[in-house]
Amino acid sequence: MSASERSGQELRPSQRAGAVDPFIVMDVLRDAQAMEASGVDVAHMEVGQPGGKAPRKVLEAARRAIEEDDLGYTEARGIAPLRERIAQYYAERHGVAVSPQRVFVTTGSSAAFTLALIAAFDTGARVGLANPGYPAYRNILHALNLKPVLLEAGPQAGWAPQAEEMSAHMAAGMKGALLASPVNPTGAMLSREELSALVRVVEEAGGIYISDEIYHRLTYTEEAETALAYSDNVFVINSFSKYYAMTGWRVGWMVVPEALCRAVEVLAQNMFINAPTISQYAALAAFDATDELEERKRQYAENRALLLRELPGMGLAEFAPAEGAFYLYCDVSSLTTDSVALARRILREAHVATTPGVDFDPVNGHRYLRFSYCAARADIEAGLERLARWLQRNAP
Amino acid sequence: MSASERSGQELRPSQRAGAVDPFIVMDVLRDAQAMEASGVDVAHMEVGQPGGKAPRKVLEAARRAIEEDDLGYTEARGIAPLRERIAQYYAERHGVAVSPQRVFVTTGSSAAFTLALIAAFDTGARVGLANPGYPAYRNILHALNLKPVLLEAGPQAGWAPQAEEMSAHMAAGMKGALLASPVNPTGAMLSREELSALVRVVEEAGGIYISDEIYHRLTYTEEAETALAYSDNVFVINSFSKYYAMTGWRVGWMVVPEALCRAVEVLAQNMFINAPTISQYAALAAFDATDELEERKRQYAENRALLLRELPGMGLAEFAPAEGAFYLYCDVSSLTTDSVALARRILREAHVATTPGVDFDPVNGHRYLRFSYCAARADIEAGLERLARWLQRNAP
Numbered sequence: 184m185s186a187s188e189r190s191g192q193e194l195r196p197s198q199r200a201g202a203v204d205p206f207i208v209m210d211v212l213r214d215a216q217a218m219e220a221s222g223v224d225v226a227h228m229e230v231g232q233p234g235g236k237a238p239r240k241v242l243e244a245a246r247r248a249i250e251e252d253d254l255g256y257t258e259a260r261g262i263a264p265l266r267e268r269i270a271q272y273y274a275e276r277h278g279v280a281v282s283p284q285r286v287f288v289t290t291g292s293s294a295a296f297t298l299a300l301i302a303a304f305d306t307g308a309r310v311g312l313a314n315p316g317y318p319a320y321r322n323i324l325h326a327l328n329l330k331p332v333l334l335e336a337g338p339q340a341g342w343a344p345q346a347e348e349m350s351a352h353m354a355a356g357m358k359g360a361l362l363a364s365p366v367n368p369t370g371a372m373l374s375r376e377e378l379s380a381l382v383r384v385v386e387e388a389g390g391i392y393i394s395d396e397i398y399h400r401l402t403y404t405e406e407a408e409t410a411l412a413y414s415d416n417v418f419v420i421n422s423f424s425k426y427y428a429m430t431g432w433r434v435g436w437m438v439v440p441e442a443l444c445r446a447v448e449v450l451a452q453n454m455f456i457n458a459p460t461i462s463q464y465a466a467l468a469a470f471d472a473t474d475e476l477e478e479r480k481r482q483y484a485e486n487r488a489l490l491l492r493e494l495p496g497m498g499l500a501e502f503a504p505a506e507g508a509f510y511l512y513c514d515v516s517s518l519t520t521d522s523v524a525l526a527r528r529i530l531r532e533a534h535v536a537t538t539p540g541v542d543f544d545p546v547n548g549h550r551y552l553r554f555s556y557c558a559a560r561a562d563i564e565a566g567l568e569r570l571a572r573w574l575q576r577n578a579p
Numbered sequence: 580m581s582a583s584e585r586s587g588q589e590l591r592p593s594q595r596a597g598a599v600d601p602f603i604v605m606d607v608l609r610d611a612q613a614m615e616a617s618g619v620d621v622a623h624m625e626v627g628q629p630g631g632k633a634p635r636k637v638l639e640a641a642r643r644a645i646e647e648d649d650l651g652y653t654e655a656r657g658i659a660p661l662r663e664r665i666a667q668y669y670a671e672r673h674g675v676a677v678s679p680q681r682v683f684v685t686t687g688s689s690a691a692f693t694l695a696l697i698a699a700f701d702t703g704a705r706v707g708l709a710n711p712g713y714p715a716y717r718n719i720l721h722a723l724n725l726k727p728v729l730l731e732a733g734p735q736a737g738w739a740p741q742a743e744e745m746s747a748h749m750a751a752g753m754k755g756a757l758l759a760s761p762v763n764p765t766g767a768m769l770s771r772e773e774l775s776a777l778v779r780v781v782e783e784a785g786g787i788y789i790s791d792e793i794y795h796r797l798t799y800t801e802e803a804e805t806a807l808a809y810s811d812n813v814f815v816i817n818s819f820s821k822y823y824a825m826t827g828w829r830v831g832w833m834v835v836p837e838a839l840c841r842a843v844e845v846l847a848q849n850m851f852i853n854a855p856t857i858s859q860y861a862a863l864a865a866f867d868a869t870d871e872l873e874e875r876k877r878q879y880a881e882n883r884a885l886l887l888r889e890l891p892g893m894g895l896a897e898f899a900p901a902e903g904a905f906y907l908y909c910d911v912s913s914l915t916t917d918s919v920a921l922a923r924r925i926l927r928e929a930h931v932a933t934t935p936g937v938d939f940d941p942v943n944g945h946r947y948l949r950f951s952y953c954a955a956r957a958d959i960e961a962g963l964e965r966l967a968r969w970l971q972r973n974a975p
Contacts, residue, residue: 431856460827
């Protein structure tokens with residue numbers, strides 16, 4: 184046996200890589216794609232990405248960048264005009280003054296999470312996350328040797344982490360928190376009072392608050408407030424992937440506390456070099472594409488209204504407050520104790536793709552399905568119709 | 580004093596972020612840009628990126644992708660045709676069979692380093708690096724809670740880490756190594772014998788070898804061999820940034836040991852989602868742009884020949900074997916014991932930008948300057964002429 188064969192048998196991932204969970208939704212996607220490849224029409228209510236192309240002005244800016252720019256490396260923080268435009272966004276929409284010096288253009292919100300977490304926390308630090316919540320948070324924490332602390336954010340907590348629980352964990356040595364509003368998968372939003380209280384509790388305990396605002400501008404009841412309205416010492420993460428419909432372009436941004444800007448800059452130089460140059464130029468045009476983007480949002484709002492109107496009549500009447508993002512998080516415990524099996528059956532028998540809650544909530548996710556409503560109206564209508572028929576045949 | 584003001588004063592980067600060194604070369608770049616902004620012509624022999632645009636075929640593919648594709652998320656591993664084309668590259672150039680299943684398209688080589696290091700190593704693991712070497716290796720290791728072990732790769736070691744030293748460190752518990760060939764900053768290459776011996780030593784000790792092959796195809800004496808020729812259990816990292824001249828596009832690739840593919844896929848889903856979609860389609864055309872890329876390489880080779888001919892006559896006769904990449908690593912100890920101060924003086928007085936060795940070698944870097952020769956011929960000629968005049972006036 185050669186050395187290579189021997190070590191091949193021994194080769195194992197690191198423990199931290201082993202602690203990272205795969206996404207169940209990816210299995211759903213694979214199954215759905217296999218069904219489509221065999222000619223079955225699948226209604227997509229699982230995907231978390233806006234369909235279609237980025238706005239016309241964004242595409243035009245990308246074309247222009249190919250002609251006019253060499254598209255070499257940029258500053259690690261991103262191109263100055265985009266940083267300035269992002270700073271201006273906070274002044275315009277939130278009345279908050281943010282220096283462009285504190286703005287970092289990142290390779291999607293993904294890179295921003297990594298940079299913020301490394302800059303803020305050392306090995307073994309415990310960091311609060313809402314449960315249910317975006318599963319990549321937990322997994323990135325594991326990868327970076329941090330320990331997730333799940334804060335209750337289900338129906339008992341009114342779908343938002345509570346300041347009292349946060350306070351108790353901070354007193355017990357938790358180092359900070361990474362929280363989104365609106366939330367994927369629930370669509371719930373923190374009220375201004377909740378957000379400011381959570382920020383205050385973390386900061387008064389000497390911790391660091393990271394606010395994921397990727398679903399800002401996709402709200403249907405009231406505007407979401409930025410954590411920057413309550414403190415200059417929070418990290419605020421956002422992206423061009425959701426409202427701005429630029430998923431595959433991998434470009435987002437982060438506002439960084441002044442005292443940590445140098446650390447983040449040096450980390451970014453070493454770990455990312457810069458966000459894709461063409462995407463930075465393209466993103467600069469995204470702020471001027473409001474007409475097209477608001478039209479998209481009107482479609483999401485219509486889809487949302489349709490779901491809120493139709494689902495209760497099918498016996499699915501319990502869901503989180505769908506205040507933002509493009510998700511409806513539905514209690515399916517009247518149908519199943521295993522939402523993964525339910526999602527599989529609905530896909531195979533009704534040809535509707537949905538996401539089981541277990542990706543988002545290791546405790547109670549087996550009782551929930553997430554319906555995404557960012558697909559085209561026809562997809563949502565077809566999905567609802569098929570679901571209604573399937574439920575008539577299969578409901579208990 | 581408010582809570583926010585109080586915590587603001589206390590806000591400090593994590594210890595691991597504090598262990599990450601800034602690049603001195605960035606200060607040189609900033610100074611050079613400031614001089615240019617004030618109207619001074621600077622000869623650029625500091626930058627490590629090919630000038631100008633990506634190849635025409637790459638730009639054409641990017642334009643086509645904007646028209647024909649939605650540019651949404653892709654599989655975390657990257658688009659299938661690109662993974663297949665990369666696998667084919669190993670068959671064609673190296674006669675090595677690599678399954679496309681083992682190929683991951685990454686957000687530049689930067690993302691590949693992060694993914695490989697997390698998948699392979701747990702907190703506190705010691706990982707061997709060549710010294711001198713690419714400074715981001717050390718810094719990414721610190722950020723990920725890994726400990727760099729510097730392997731001697733200066734003139735005493737024949738400019739390559741030696742198997743004996745590697746073996747001794749592995750026996751003392753080192754978990755693996757991350758080594759490049761050709762090397763930035765020295766241009767030195769591992770011979771086939773050296774490379775195969777290093778891979779064998781690491782694997783026989785149960786460790787993991789990560790081979791950075793980003794400067795492959797930029798060699799001037801003989802072709803570089805891939806570590807995949809010696810083992811299927813190595814990570815091999817490459818990029819479209821150097822030979823293929825696509826720096827700002829942020830797209831590279833990694834070949835992963837089969838046993839770690841699933842771990843890397845799940846990490847990539849969580850930490851990166853996918854490499855920029857437009858860059859993946861653009862990169863697919865890079866393999867067909869050989870005419871243009873070989874013409875670029877001929878220009879580098881001419882610049883290299885010019886440096887090798889002219890520098891010795893100026894009293895700079897000691898340098899690492901410039902077998903690959905586009906760097907010449909020059910011993911300047913006859914002029915200075917402080918290469919940072921020397922680089923500053925040469926920039927200010929001779930208007931030539933170079934990189935001091937301290938970025939690459941914390942031990943002996945104060946005795947070296949790195950000259951990059953990927954700029955245009957005119958830049959290199961002007962730089963050499965100014966350097967010659969400055970040395971006549973200032974040499975001891």
